[in-house]
Amino acid sequence: MLGRRIVQHGLTLVATALLGGFLAATLVRLAPGFDADETALDPHLSSQSIQALRQNRSEQHNLLTFYIRSLHLALRGDLGTSISLKQPISSLLRDRIPLTFRVVTLGLLMSWAGVLALALSTARVRTPAYDLLATVTAGLLLCVPAAALALLSVLWNLPGAFAIAVIIFPRDYRYTRNLLDQAYSLPHIITARAKGLSPARILFWHVVPVAGPQLLALAGVSVSLALGAAIPVEALCGLAGIGQLAWQAALARDLPLLVNITVLVTLVTLLANSGADVIGYAWRGRQA
């Protein structure tokens, strides 16, 4: 059954990549200015060269041919050239991915450390004042735009990863707190507490097995949130990652670059969600 689920997720990923690629190719093909080629205006080019350029352009008029050609090139690692930066998109992505990966991973780790610490202490302590304080803090952070939080982090000289953590924290906290609250209210856990089991034993032997798969699913979703938060954080904190590249591409209306980044981010998001789902499924299966 687990194998079937992995195959299912694998097929979904491939289908999304193909469909996303087709949508991306359609958008690039239909974007205004696609037919314009400024290299043809170069006075140094001979008439044969200009003719060859026009021939090459006319072959791309058919959407399906254009898509198949783009797909063929993408499989060989050629994602096209950025209109605004005049560089191969694959090399732009290669240069920027490591920084985004570092910032997003660090942000996720910090956010989850904060979420688990606060949600666990709230579920354990159960003091109305403490609960209210935590809820109000998370609620207020939820009401501030992500880009404003990024600006404030610049103002306070905080690292970009911290800004990402603060953006994700309130979204994850709400669900985590509810999940842990529900788990701690289960009859067998109340009995375990009444019998005097240590908090650590209750947490790892009784609470984690109940809330774990759902928390894992939430962790998968938070990857998508973190990647979304990377745009304002990298753009406003001056970090040269994928988010900043997407923002620059949007301002310059560089559609080939932008749609490639979007497809990449979609695949990473789906991969994270599929991974979380498969691990959660295996976990539940082992418990059963």
Added chain:
Amino acid sequence: MSLWRKLACGVLLLVLAVSLAASWIAPVGYAKQDRDAAGAPPSHEHWLGTDDIGRDRFARVLYGTRISLLLAPAAALVSTVLAALVGGLAGYLGGLWARTAMAMTDLFLSLPWLFLLITVRAMLPLNVSPTFSVLVTFLLLGLLGWTAAARVLCASASSIRNSDFVRQARASGIRGSRLFWIHVLPNLKPVLYAQFWISIPAFILSEANLGILGLGVAEPLPSWGSLLKELEGLVSFGEEPWKLVPLLLLVLVVTSFQLVLCKQDEVAA
């Protein structure tokens, strides 16, 4: 209604009323420049000071609030109608329709919201008139923000489709669009209301994000996004605290919405 919800309703009504009365409260307007007082601190003439090119910040906050508070509900209406049509019809029709619609919805949902927004926004012209930019920004939010609501509505419509009264209506010979418009859609109203109200603060925050990134409402029209862009040049809170007023007002409005909507969240879930 709890005291907090009453207070939140009061705050929202007050902010809306003040923003609607912007023409009387701040007759100077949002675009008029006072070049001798560019970047001035608060004074008797300019309650919140002026921006870098001498425009009255108080007037811009009021007009910006009016734009966000009037157009975010309009965008929420567009997204709710789309969600009702796509999600409601998919749930009502079931089978292949539902699976296809939900696969499309999942594809949209797998994209981080801000990535989707800036990608689609970049496809539209950026050098447009201010009024057109306002309409494009909020229409975009409405046209792209229906997916999560469609999922909820599909599930609700699916359960209504299998309910006894719909089966009885079907057995009585009522079919097709009549069954959908008369029996299914009216029963989705609580979920639709909830989705509509929940979308408003989400769209206000999304517009603010787009505005700060320079992809929202074009100058000289003010919006919360363009007003928050001023924070970029802030050196410290202590020096120019009045620049934080738009942010504080935005947080106050969105918090008030969250407090008013705490019951709606349960309906939507």
